[in-house]
Amino acid sequence: MPTxxxxxxxxxxxxxxxxxxxxxxxxxxxxxxxTVPKHKGTEKLRLQIKRKLSELRKELEKQQAQKxxxxxxxxxxxEGAAQIVLVGFPNVGKSSLLTKLTNADVDIANYPFTTVExxxxxxxxxxxxxxxxxxPGLVExxxxxxxxxxxxxxxxxxxxxxxxxxxxxxxxxxxMEILLKEFERAGIKVNKRKPKIEIKRMxxxxxxxxxxxNIKGELSEIMRMLRxxxxxxxxxxxxxxxxxxxxxxxxxxxxxxxxxxxxANKGDAPGxxxxxxxxxxxxxxxxxxxxxxxxxxANLERVKEALYELAGIIRVFTKSPGEEPAYPPIPMKxxxxxxxxxxxxxxxxxxNFRYARVWGRSVKFPGQRVGADHVLEDGDIVEIHIR
Numbered sequence: 001m002p003t004x005x006x007x008x009x010x011x012x013x014x015x016x017x018x019x020x021x022x023x024x025x026x027x028x029x030x031x032x033x034x035t036v037p038k039h040k041g042t043e044k045l046r047l048q049i050k051r052k053l054s055e056l057r058k059e060l061e062k063q064q065a066q067k068x069x070x071x072x073x074x075x076x077x078x079e080g081a082a083q084i085v086l087v088g089f090p091n092v093g094k095s096s097l098l099t100k101l102t103n104a105d106v107d108i109a110n111y112p113f114t115t116v117e118x119x120x121x122x123x124x125x126x127x128x129x130x131x132x133x134x135x136p137g138l139v140e141x142x143x144x145x146x147x148x149x150x151x152x153x154x155x156x157x158x159x160x161x162x163x164x165x166x167x168x169x170x171x172x173x174x175x176m177e178i179l180l181k182e183f184e185r186a187g188i189k190v191n192k193r194k195p196k197i198e199i200k201r202m203x204x205x206x207x208x209x210x211x212x213x214n215i216k217g218e219l220s221e222i223m224r225m226l227r228x229x230x231x232x233x234x235x236x237x238x239x240x241x242x243x244x245x246x247x248x249x250x251x252x253x254x255x256x257x258x259x260x261x262x263x264a265n266k267g268d269a270p271g272x273x274x275x276x277x278x279x280x281x282x283x284x285x286x287x288x289x290x291x292x293x294x295x296x297x298a299n300l301e302r303v304k305e306a307l308y309e310l311a312g313i314i315r316v317f318t319k320s321p322g323e324e325p326a327y328p329p330i331p332m333k334x335x336x337x338x339x340x341x342x343x344x345x346x347x348x349x350x351x352n353f354r355y356a357r358v359w360g361r362s363v364k365f366p367g368q369r370v371g372a373d374h375v376l377e378d379g380d381i382v383e384i385h386i387r
Contacts, residue, residue, distance in 0.1 A: 003035060004041075005035075005036060005037065005042075006035050006036075006037065006251070008031070008035040009031075009032055009036050009037075010034040011031075012028055012029075012031035012035055012221050013028075015027075015028040015031065016028035016032060017317045020238070020364055021068060022056055022059055022060045022063065022144075023060070023088065023094065023141075023144035023145065025056055025171040026053065026056050026144060026185065027055070027144075029049055030053070030185070031225025032049055032141070033046065033049045033050065033053070037067070041208060041219065043243075043244055043245075044221070046245060047221075047244060047248055049226075050245065050249075050252075051090075051228075051247060051248065051252075052105070054187070054252050054254050054255075057143075057185070057187055057254050058254055058292070059147065060144070060150065061150055061154075063145075064145055064150040066168065069163070070129075070326065072116060073117050073150075074152065075155070075156050075158075076118050076120050076131075076133050076155060076158075076179045078131065078158075078160075079120070079122070079129075080122055080129035080130050080131040080331075081129060081133050081311060081313045081331030082129050082130050082131065082135060082160040082161065082311035082312070082331075083131045083132075083158075083159045083160050083161075084130060084132055084133070084160060084161045084162070084163055084307055084310060084311060085118075085132075085133045085135050085155060085156050085159040085161075085162055085163065085164055085272055086098060086132060086134045086135065086163050086242060086263075087135050087138060087156060087162055087163070087164055087165065087179065088137065088138070088141070088164060088165035088166060088167070089138065089166075089167065089170075089175055089178075089179075090136075090139070091137065091167070092137070092165050092166060092167040092175075092265055092266075093165060093167065093265040093295075094105050094134045094137075095119075095134060095166050096294040096295070097165060097263065097265065097292075097294050097303075098119065098121050098132055098134045099133075100297070100300055101122025101123045101132060101300065101303065101304060101307075102122055102123045102132050103121055103122055104119055104120065104121025104122075104132075107284060108351055114288070118133050118135050118136070118155050119133065119134045119150075119269075120134075121133075121134075121243055123304065123307065125272075125304045125305070125307070125308045125328050126308060126315060127315060127327070127328050128308070128313065128315060128328075128329070128331045129216055130308065130311050130313075132163075132307070133155065133159065133352070135152050135155055135156060136148070136152060136178060137255070138152060138153075138178075140178045140181075140182070141182075142182045142186075143182045143183075143186040144185065144280060145183035148296065148357070149182070150186075151348060153182070153183075153186040153188070156183075156186070156188060156258075157188055157256050157257070157258075158189070158313070160258075160311065160385045161258055161259045161310045161311060161387040162188075162190065162258050162259070162260040162261075163260070163261055163262075163307060163310065164176070164179060164261070164262045164263070164287075165262075165263045165265055166262060166263070166264050166265065166279070167266050168264050168265065168266045168269060168272035168275045168276055168279075168291070169266045169269035169270070169271065169273075169275075170275075171273060171275070172264060172275050172276075172278070172279045172341055173208045173278060174359075175183065175281065176262070176279070176283060178283070183295065183341060185309070187252075187254045187255045187256060187257055188256055188298065189249075189255060189256065189257045189258065189287050190258055190260045191258075191259060191260055191287060192257060192339055193248070193257070194241055194249075194250065194257045195240070195242050195246040195249065195250050195273040196238075196239035196240045196242075196377070197238050197242060197246070197247060197250045198236065198239070199231070199235075199236050199250070199251075200232055200235045200236075200237075200293060201231065201233065201234045201307050202232060202233045202235060203233060204233050205233050205235075205328070206232070206233055207223065207226060207233065207236065208236065209222070209236045209238065209240060210235070210236065210237040210238065210275055211237055211238035212238070214238040214239070214240060214241045214242060215238055215242060215244075215247070216241060216242065216243050216244070217223055217247075218243035218244075219241060220242070221244055222247055225244075225247060225251055225349070226251075227299045229251050230252075241291055241304075259289045259310055259312065260285060260287065261280070261289070261290065261306055261307075261310050262283065262287045262288070262289040262290070262308075263290050263292055263303055263306075264276055264279060264289055264290065264291045264292065265292055265293070265294055265300070266293060266295070267292055267293040267295075267298060268293040268295055268298070272291075276289075276291050288306060288310075290303050290306050310336045310352060312333060313332065313333060313334065314331070314332050314333075314334055314336065314348050314376060314377060314378040314379075314380075315329035315330070315331060315332075315378055315379055316329055316330045316331075316332050316336070316341050316376055316380055316381075316382055317329045317330075317379070317380070317381045317382070318330065318345060318381070318382050318383070318384070319381055319383050320383070321383060321385075325375070325381045330344055330345070331370070332376070335375060336374070336376055337359070337372060337373050337374060337375055337376065337385065338353075338356045338371070338372055338374045338376065338382060338384070339353060339372035339373065341376065341382055341384070342356075342369055342384050344382075345384065348367070348386070349384055349386055352386040352387040353372055353384065353385075353386060353387075354385045354386055354387050355369055355370065355371060355385050356369070356370050356371075356372075356374070356382050356383060356384050356385060357366075357369055357370070357382075357383040357385070358370050358374065358376070358378075358380055358381065358382055358383075359380065359381040359382030360377060360379050360381055361378070361379065362374065362375060362376050362377040362378065364378050367383075
């Protein structure tokens, strides 16, 4: 153990040694990770703590599943172009927001825990359907099993993106602090970009690492991590400068990366302006924040637009030669190519693809002829030509 750790770290380490339950161990390890000095000499120690936290998260999830005994669990089948969860404390207005934005039939009351299970609804915007799912109110300790927390967080982990709903009539900074901590405990990386490391497993051939110059750390440590994950043959491509912790995160299958926005509700309440300004000052650089009042219907169209952008989708219209574009458009992920659209239309279109003509923002002139790898933009019209 490094000799220059802080007294706070030593106290947390003692707390970990005395811990008896998984939640107690997780809390102690979080304190250890937060207080360990960050320099090259503690790099391996930080990795060990993160790995142990990952193991405990998986163990806790398994323990919670066994407690349920295979009985009732939360799951919401994905529908529409994308699934976005509405997450927040009890009684922040998630049910009212869902009702205003979708066709969902929701019980609404001015007291906590009105919603007791995830409720889906479909939001129509720009010719696209996006599924919104209201998750019952999260509470502090949710990731450690409190208040059906692990079940609710599994719904959040499986969604495409997160809309965090906070109450401007209360302390929004405290709400964000608790929610982000629960996300981190559950292995949900919010508005953090996944390191650009590609791992392609192979049946044989050993470990091949492309871009070794981008790794800031000992290669032997990388090889140790791979052995621990039972990866013995793979081609690994490191596309940007990364630390050992970055590499560890990519290998950790319990982690997920999610985009998120903040919907700041009850903007009509006394003191809401001051709380909104505090929220923007603290989180404005990391999150897009939309102030609303569901009660008086303020800014709801702006929320729809923000949710549409959060979904990370584009609309692509298809057409046959000499005909008008077909309706409705095909929703595709941002960055999709002409070949992706061809696959979505019919597998034979992709198999026999020759070229396409495109009208829209992604081309220099209308009807431009493009190849299969041409990247499309929102609103583009595609005419596919096959052999």
